[in-house]
Amino acid sequence: MGHDTAEWVFVAIVIAVLIYVGVDSWIVQKAVEDVPADAEVIKVTGQQWFWSFEHADGTKEISTLHVKKGHAYVFEIYSRDVMHSFNIPDWVVFEDAVPGHTNHAWFAPDTAGTYPIQCREYCGLLHYNMRGSLVVEDDKS
C-alpha cells in the first residue's frame, strides 16, 4: 500500500501529454470547421449503393464528381435510405450521410488528378462497391 512521488510524476506527465493533445486538436478542428465564405455548394446524396451529386448550377452527376482546382466546395450530404458515409480519403473529406439530417463537409483541392470516393459506413449488400471518383480539373477559365 502507499503511493510515492514516482506515481504522481507519471500521472502528471500523462495528463500534460493529454492536455497538449486536447488543446492542439481543439485548435486544428476549429480551423478545419471554418468553411470559406465563397465555397460553392455541392449536394451529395447517398443511396444503396451509389453517390449522386448536384452542382450549384444544377448539373447532376452520378458516381463521378468533377470539380475545379483552387476552388473551395462545401458538400451538403443527404441519404435517401440508410446511413452512409461520404468519404474522399485523399482529401480527408469524411461525414456521415444520415437520413433525415443534412451534414456538411468542405474541401479546397489544390492538386489536379483523380481520387477515389467511397462509403465508409456499413450500408448493406454492396457497401464494398459503393465507390466513385473525384476528378479535380485545372481551372481553364
Add this chain to the structure above:
Amino acid sequence: MVLELQKPRPVWQIMFSTHHTDVGYLYTITGLTFLFMAGVLAMIIRTHLFFPGQGVLISDSATFNRIFTVHGLTMLFLFALPVANGIGNILVPIMVRYKDMAYPKLNAIAFWMNPVGGALLWLGFADTTWVSYAPYSIIRAPGPAADMFIFGMKILGISSILSSINFVVTILKCKHPDLPLRRVPLFAWSMLTVSLMTIVAMPTYAAALIMMLTDRLGISGFFNPFAGGDPIAYLHLFWFTFHPEVYIFLLPAIGMMYEIIPRFSRKPLYSQASGVFAFVMLGIIGFASWGHHMYSTGMDFTTKVVFMIGTLAAVPASGMHVFNFLATMWGGRIKFAAPMKFAVGGIALFFSAGAGGVLNSAMPLDFISHGTYWVVGHMHLFLTGTIGFGFVAMVYYMFPYITGRMYSEKWANVHFIGMFWGTVQVFFTQHLLGLEGMPRRIYDYPPEFTSWTQLNQIASVGAWILGASFAVFLASLIYYSAKGKPANMDDPWGLGGKYYYPVAAKNPHGGHSGY
C-alpha cells in the same frame, strides 16, 4: 456437504450444479468454445481478404457480412463476457470468503441463458454488423436473422444484468465481516466495478433493442426517419451502453493481471489503493465518452469537444494500472512462466492500444481513422492484445488448480510466441491499412490499389500465425488436462514463498480456500 467431490465427477453433476465453481467452469468452457468458433470465422474473413477480386473463398457479400457480424457478436458477448464471469464465479466468493455466490440459482440461470442467446445469434446469422445501426437494421436488414439477433442480444443482456447483480451483492453484502472492502483482492474489485457498470449501462441498450423490434414490426418509428424518427437517437442509446461496455470487457482482464503479476514477480503489489482508485475512476469516466463514436454524424463542435475531454480523461487511470504493474515487477525476481508471459505481453499491447486510442479521440485525427481498418486494428489490440492475453494468462494460471495437472511450458511458449507475433502482425498492419483509407466491413477491394493488397496479405499471414497458435492452445488444453504430469498443488510453478493459491478451484465442495 451434500456433494462430496468425486474424481472424476460425471459431467451432469457440473451441468446441473448451482455451486459457484461449477457454474464458473461452465461459463469458462462455453466462452472458450465460442472463442474457437468465432476464431474460425476470423480465419475465413482474413483468408478471403488475402485476394482482391470477388468470390475467391466467399462467393457473395451477404455471406461475408453475416460472417463478420457473427464473429464480432460471438467474440464480445459469448467469449469475453462469459470467460470473465466464469473466472469471477470461481474466484470472487473465495476472495470475499463466502461459501458461494449470493444467489446460486440466479447464477445458474444467468449462465444457462448464454447457450440460448448464442444459439439464436448463430442460427440467425444476421448481417446487421454488431452495432446494427438504424435505419439499416430496421428497414433493410433481412428477415428472421435480424429478429433473432434482437432476441438473442436481449437474452444475453438480461443474463449479464442478472450475473452483475449477483456479483455486486456477493461482494458488498456477503463479504466476510473481518475483511474490509479496501483489502478485497483487485480482481474482485474489477468484477465489482464492471458489475455496477453493467447495471447502469445495459438497460439502455435493452430498451433500444425493444424499440428496434417494434420499429421493425412497423408499430413504432423511434429510429426510422421515414416514420418521423431519428437514427442518431439509436446511436446515442447504443454507445451509451457500449462505450462503458468496452471497459466491462477490459477491466476483468486487468484484474486477472493483478492476480498474476505480483505472484510471478515474487513481490507484493506496488499499490492496492491506486489499483482500486483506477478501477473506480474508469468505471465512472467510462460513461463520459460515448460520443467519440459519433464525431462524424454531424455533431456540433462543442459536443465534440466535451466528448473528447471525457475520452482523454480515461487515459490517466489506465496509465495508473500500467504503472502499478511495472512498479510491481520492478526489482522483483520474475519467473516467466506461461501466465506471466501472457500477462506481460498483454500489458505491452494494452499500452500500444491505449496510445492509438488517444489519437482516435483527437477530433481532427478521428476523421482520418474513423470507420477504417485503423479502428479494426485499434479495438482488436484491446480485445485480442489485452483481453485475450489476460484471459489466456488466467487460463494457464488456473489450469493446474482446476485439472490437477500441469500444462506443458514448451507448448505454452509456442502459443505465446505465435499469439504475440500474430497479434502484432495483423493488428498493427490494420492500423496502416486504415491510414491508406480502407473502410472496414468491406467484402472486396479494388485490385488496382496495390498498397491495400500488400497490407491485407501481410495481415492475413499474421492471422494464420495467430490462428495456428490457438490451435496449439486448444490441443494442449485437451491433451494436458488428461495426460499432463500431476501438478504440485501447493506450488505448481515452484515460486516458493508465502502466496495465496486458489486451490479451492480443484475441490469446490470442501477444503480450504487458500486465502
